[in-house]
Amino acid sequence: MKSLKRIAKHPTISLLNPCTTLKEVKQIHAQLVVKGSLKHPHLHGQFVATIAINNPTNLNYANNVFNHHHHHPTLFTLNSMIRAYSKSLTPFKSFHFYTQILNSNTLSPDNYTFTFLVRTCALLHVHMTGLCVHGAVIKRGFEHDPHVQSGLVFMYAELRCLSSCHGVFEGVVEADLVTQTAMLHACAKCGDVEFARKMFDEMPHRDHVAWNAMITGYTQCGRWREALDMFHLMQGEGVKLNEVSMVLVLSVCTHVGSLDNGRWVHAYVERYKVRMSVALGTTLVDMYAKCGDINRSMDVFWGMKERNVYTWSSAIGGLAMNGFGEESLDLFNNMKQEGVQPNEVTFISVLKGCSVVGLVEEGQKHFDSMRTVYGIDPKLEHYGLMVDMYGRAGHLEEALNFINSMPMKPHVGAWSALLHACRVHKNKELGELALKKIVELEDKNDGAYVLLSNIYADYKNWESVSSLRQTMKAKGVKKLPGCSVIEVDGEVHEFIVGDKSHPRYGEIELKLEEISRCLRLAGYVANTNTVLFDIEEEEKEDALSKHSEKVAIVFGLISLKGIPIRVVMNLRICWDCHNVAKMISKIYNRKIIVRDRNRFHHFQDGECSCKDYW
């Protein structure tokens, strides 16, 4: 009869946790050696597995401990090493331990071995090897194990082989909940979220993991509304909400800019003591930063017990996005001091930080360090940010030279950054060149035409504006309609340019008229140049006053009392709306925070945090 007594973790080994430093690991190791505990295969395995799984940076040390044993490693130890490496930066090393199992006279791989090994294949995107491992699974009779099945489905989903996922799934007469969940997740990941939902609806039993997988499906294709609806349904059905559910719903709040809902989730996490994992903390940092509450974001950041590269990158990027360039670079220094290795995403945040405050030399230094210090090859995004940085600082020739020296073909992003700089620094010739390049790459890029037309309008070159408009018409280029979102009492209100269907539109119009009178008295003249492109002459000023961001701000003005007006929009804020927002912030003494496609604008006392460069 099996012993009912569960074997507890060795008290010394249980001192290890994800925050344990290498120095502390070594101290614990010394104690275990002195006590002779590591001579026991069971405890040796427990120690190796705990170090390896807890913290990937200690994986080498775990490997050293693994190699120093007085006996043959157990299957548990080998499986744990496969598991740890499958999640590491060098997943292929998992196979080293798999080979040891195969070469052993006494061991053979089990269901755990394959569950971890197929994940390695998934992360490595190795199709042939994956097929071989699948073969071994069948040969050894583990194809009916729900966890192995779910791993296989995960692997084929990563390899974007939905038909193979179906193959695994259909081979199962009565699929386990675990496999069903993997399958619906795979469908969503491969772009068939409808089928995933159908599977979800047909599942006889659904646990919290299945619900989370379905919500993930919606978030991955940007169907935020449905993701949020799913979350509410989940809550209504009394399904357990864990930290993964919280991460998911927070990421929805982040994307739609819903600070109220995000705050509600944070309060829920604290009230119900939901486990504060690194991912959950990071999502909170990101949510507050992207919803414009950078102080709260940094409070959460500094309050976290453990931070990983995601956490640091989010905070650095959050500061940069909110216009705090110097602070973001200070934080990057802290990150390095703490020994956290930056990755390519971190450098996107760092370069943004340099760009928003015009620190060109520092930006160049960081860009160069990517390759020389960290061995990271800059990607297109990094080159685009460098062009943006030179452009903002007014170094247009340098920006152009930088584009021309790129080791890969410059992308639309690089040329668009240059075009934007041309608009700000009023360089017509270079702007024309940038548009030409953009159109060569993407002939229906509406943003580029609009920017160039604005440059012509600045020069009052109406002939060119009109000719550009003809070209656009002929090519069928359509302007993406502006859309702004504002949250009032937890409810999200959406305004699309030209749409008057909001129930309080009448009040908004009245307020707009009042504001126009105030602004005229304050000496404000609408900058109608920018809209020449969109509409007929006589409608100019009217249309300008109906831009979605302005309507949303005015709605905020009439419906929110004493709190900042926060607006999230899908395009870059237009020059006129930017000016009006500055004036409203002064005349009505209101703080206005606008998140546009690129960055935040904090308006206060007639000034904007972007210092009129965006």
Added chain:
DNA sequence: TTAGGGTTAG
């Protein structure tokens, strides 16, 4: 003592 769902950019 090991297993399915989650976080940064674009």
